[in-house]
Amino acid sequence: MQRTLVVIALLAVGLTACQENPVSGRRQLALVSEEQAQSSSAQAYAQTLNEAQKKGKLSTDAALNSRVKRITDRLIVQAGNMYAPSREWKWSVAVIDEPTLNAWCMPGGKMAIYTGIIEKLKLSDDEIAQIMGHEIAHAILGHGRERMSRAMAMQGGMTLGSIVAGRDLSVLSPVADIALTLPNSRSGESEADRYGIELAARAGFDPHAAVRLWGKMSSAGNGGPPQFLSTHPSPDNRIQALNALVPQMMPIYEKAR
Numbered sequence: 046m047q048r049t050l051v052v053i054a055l056l057a058v059g060l061t062a063c064q065e066n067p068v069s070g071r072r073q074l075a076l077v078s079e080e081q082a083q084s085s086s087a088q089a090y091a092q093t094l095n096e097a098q099k100k101g102k103l104s105t106d107a108a109l110n111s112r113v114k115r116i117t118d119r120l121i122v123q124a125g126n127m128y129a130p131s132r133e134w135k136w137s138v139a140v141i142d143e144p145t146l147n148a149w150c151m152p153g154g155k156m157a158i159y160t161g162i163i164e165k166l167k168l169s170d171d172e173i174a175q176i177m178g179h180e181i182a183h184a185i186l187g188h189g190r191e192r193m194s195r196a197m198a199m200q201g202g203m204t205l206g207s208i209v210a211g212r213d214l215s216v217l218s219p220v221a222d223i224a225l226t227l228p229n230s231r232s233g234e235s236e237a238d239r240y241g242i243e244l245a246a247r248a249g250f251d252p253h254a255a256v257r258l259w260g261k262m263s264s265a266g267n268g269g270p271p272q273f274l275s276t277h278p279s280p281d282n283r284i285q286a287l288n289a290l291v292p293q294m295m296p297i298y299e300k301a302r
Contacts, residue, residue, distance in 0.1 A: 068186055069236055074194040076185075082190040083134075083153035090137070090155035093266035097141050098140050104140035104160060113140050113158060116174050119248040120181055121154070127244065128185040138177075146265065152189040171245070171254035178250070179241030186240060188233045206229045238283060242290055249301040252294035255287045 064075040097103045104110060117138045125132035136154035144161035158177065162168065168176070183189065242255045263281070 047060075066187055068240065071232075071236070073187060073191045073254075075190065076194040077190050077243045079152070079187075079190060082187075082193055085193075086151035086153050086155055087135075089201045090151055091095070093140055097139070102142050106140070106141045106142075106160075109160070109163070110140050112170070113173065113177075114138055116250075117156060117177050118171055119211075119250075120174060120178050122246055123244050123247040124181050124185050126247065127240070131185050146262070148176050148180050150177070150184045152184055154181075154184060154186075166258075166265060168258070168261075169254065171251040172261075174245040174250035175242065175249060175255040175258045178243075178245035178248070179237045182237040182239075182241040182244060183233070186233070186236055188237065191233065208248060235286065238287060239290065242287060242294055243297065246294040246298040247301055249298065252291045252298055254289065256284055259287065290292065 063072045065072050080140065094103065117136075121131075121136050132156065133156035136156070138156040138158070140160060141157050142160045144165070145159040146162045146165060148156070148158035148162060150156040156177065158173070162176065166172070238255070242252055245255070246252050263284070
């Protein structure tokens with residue numbers, strides 16, 4: 046009986062804490078406020094850049110930094126048109142000199158891209174725009190805040206469940222992560238692909254570059270684990286979905302050009 050009450054309480058919290066995303070229209074768990082998400086992201090960003098600087102990992106390549114900023118500035122303008130509150134964000138982009146094939150954008154517009162992905166994949170401006178458009182889409186779609194909320198809900202669920210069961214259930218966390226977190230994260234990745242390619246198109250970057258980019262990622266052996274255990278769609282599925290979006294995005298791109 047007590048265990049049932051805990052489950053009901055958790056479900057009630059989840060339902061009341063869901064909000065409709067103003068960009069996608071999808072309902073999202075929002076236990077963490079936008080202010081909290083941005084504040085914690087700003088602290089994490091400052092710490093990340095500070096550590097990178099101490100290690101001499103912040104790129105000093107003026108031409109590369111200028112190139113990345115020029116591209117992201119165009120995307121930021123379109124992010125503001127897609128999600129008006131982002132016009133007030135304190136946007137920032139850093140180029141981190143590491144071989145990692147990665148880039149990210151935290152809540153509030155704190156961004157980074159790694160030299161590894163640019164150099165190893167020999168990215169064009171259009172392809173960089175697709176990467177950063179995808180990452181910016183994560184931010185304006187509230188995916189960072191959603192991940193924080195899911196983590197908080199899962200942690201709270203495990204704590205309450207342990208009390209009721211009279212034993213530590215934290216060992217079940219990986220199972221809960223696969224069962225609950227990954228499907229939503231894959232959905233978030235697909236959303237970021239969809240809105241990221243549109244952001245790039247609105248900014249005047251070729252939508253075909255999204256397909257080329259993921260072809261390069263696949264060739265680089267960055268496909269990762271099987272799709273059912275991955276937070277990212279497999280490269281083949283991703284390329285297929287992006288290919289289907291290209292005809293819709295071309296008129297936007299042609300108008301922006």
